Amino acid sequence: MSLVRDNIDKMAGYVPGEQPGDISVIKLNTNENPYPPSPRVLEALQKITAEQLRRYPSPDARAFREAAARVHGVSPDMILCTNGGDELLSLVFRACVGDGDDVAFLDPSYSLYPVLAAMQDAGKIILPYRITGTQWEFPPEIFSVKARLLLIVNPNAPSGTLADMPTLARIIQYFPGVVLIDEAYVDFAPASALELVNKYANVILLRSMSKGYGLAGMRFGYGIAQASLLNQLHKVRDSYPCDAVAIAAATAAITDQAYAAGTWEKIKAQRALVSAALRAMGFTLPESFSNFVLAQVPAGVNAQDVYQQLKKGNILVRYFNLPGLTDKLRITIGTAEQNAALLAMLKTVLAVP
Numbered sequence: 001m002s003l004v005r006d007n008i009d010k011m012a013g014y015v016p017g018e019q020p021g022d023i024s025v026i027k028l029n030t031n032e033n034p035y036p037p038s039p040r041v042l043e044a045l046q047k048i049t050a051e052q053l054r055r056y057p058s059p060d061a062r063a064f065r066e067a068a069a070r071v072h073g074v075s076p077d078m079i080l081c082t083n084g085g086d087e088l089l090s091l092v093f094r095a096c097v098g099d100g101d102d103v104a105f106l107d108p109s110y111s112l113y114p115v116l117a118a119m120q121d122a123g124k125i126i127l128p129y130r131i132t133g134t135q136w137e138f139p140p141e142i143f144s145v146k147a148r149l150l151l152i153v154n155p156n157a158p159s160g161t162l163a164d165m166p167t168l169a170r171i172i173q174y175f176p177g178v179v180l181i182d183e184a185y186v187d188f189a190p191a192s193a194l195e196l197v198n199k200y201a202n203v204i205l206l207r208s209m210s211k212g213y214g215l216a217g218m219r220f221g222y223g224i225a226q227a228s229l230l231n232q233l234h235k236v237r238d239s240y241p242c243d244a245v246a247i248a249a250a251t252a253a254i255t256d257q258a259y260a261a262g263t264w265e266k267i268k269a270q271r272a273l274v275s276a277a278l279r280a281m282g283f284t285l286p287e288s289f290s291n292f293v294l295a296q297v298p299a300g301v302n303a304q305d306v307y308q309q310l311k312k313g314n315i316l317v318r319y320f321n322l323p324g325l326t327d328k329l330r331i332t333i334g335t336a337e338q339n340a341a342l343l344a345m346l347k348t349v350l351a352v353p
């Protein structure tokens with residue numbers, strides 16, 4: 001007999017992107033911000049006192065909730081802080097999905113979703129994207145699917161494509177359960193679904209401090225939803241999900257909007273350059289609204305070989321051995337220097353002039 005529940009015994013765990021110890025590696029594989037966080041974050045960290053470490057932190061990360069509420073123009077009770085955006089996903093699954101319930105999500109999208117569904121012993125309703133050339137569209141079933149939870153990454157990962165607000169509103173209006181809009185990458189996109197949170201009680205937005213604010217190492221994320229839904233989620237969270245150090249860092253980071261927005265602008269400008277250069281080399285890619293691109297290798301080229309050769313050259317990108325993705329590489333947008341190194345090495349690997 002297994003020591004764990006049957007479904008845990010049978011499931012495969014999530015495999016995160018590689019995190020090499022060698023800092024000379026050009027890391028374009030896990031969509032981190034290539035720029036450091038705001039200098040105000042380091043100042044805040046230097047001010048941490050022993051007393052703050054001795055005591056438990058604020059159970060609901062009050063300082064951050066208040067700062068984020070000001071940034072988003074909502075009330076603090078519409079913000080729930082978690083240990084990374086991933087923990088918000090765990091909370092939503094724990095609160096909304098029991099064994100035998102159904103969870104719906106698009107495919108390809110975030111590969112953690114099926115893992116979380118398996119943990120709950122939930123049924124998975126997979127909604128395949130309709131992919132025509134570089135167009136990624138929702139399948140019509142998304143407008144009639146019934147489940148406890150529907151997960152939509154917007155902008156999507158790994159495609160970087162964006163769904164428009166009227167489409168999202170249409171889905172939320174009819175869907176009987178909770179719709180989680182995963183906005184981990186929204187800082188690089190033209191619009192957020194924030195306005196829908198004020199209108200609908202069954203929607204929750206996921207936000208991450210890992211990408212837009214350069215704080216992946218700190219682990220801090222949050223949800224935005226109406227208080228009626230968040231009050232339910234508070235019941236299933238840890239007593240102190242965010243530590244005092246992370247609360248101080250994340251609060252300093254979100255308060256310095258001008259700095260963060262400066263990094264988003266640089267990344268968006270580089271995204272345009274990298275996309276054009278990849279297309280000129282024969283890659284095919286949808287327009288990205290995120291901090292990465294999903295590039296299909298030119299005909300006759302093996303994506304996994306390209307991934308391996310880049311790795312040998314000290315550049316990491318993401319290769320997914322998953323249906324629909326085996327001919328593609330997901331490449332995080334780095335600094336101008338990192339992107340130039342990537343493009344130069346790709347030219348060598350593909351032997352293009």
Ligand SMILES: Cc1ncc(COP(=O)(O)O)c(C=O)c1O
Nearest residue numbers: 084085086110157184208210221
């Ligand atoms: C689509 C998506 N959602 C959520 C997350 C969670 O981010 P974090 O836990 O670092 O805040 C990620 C991280 O890669 C992601 O790609």
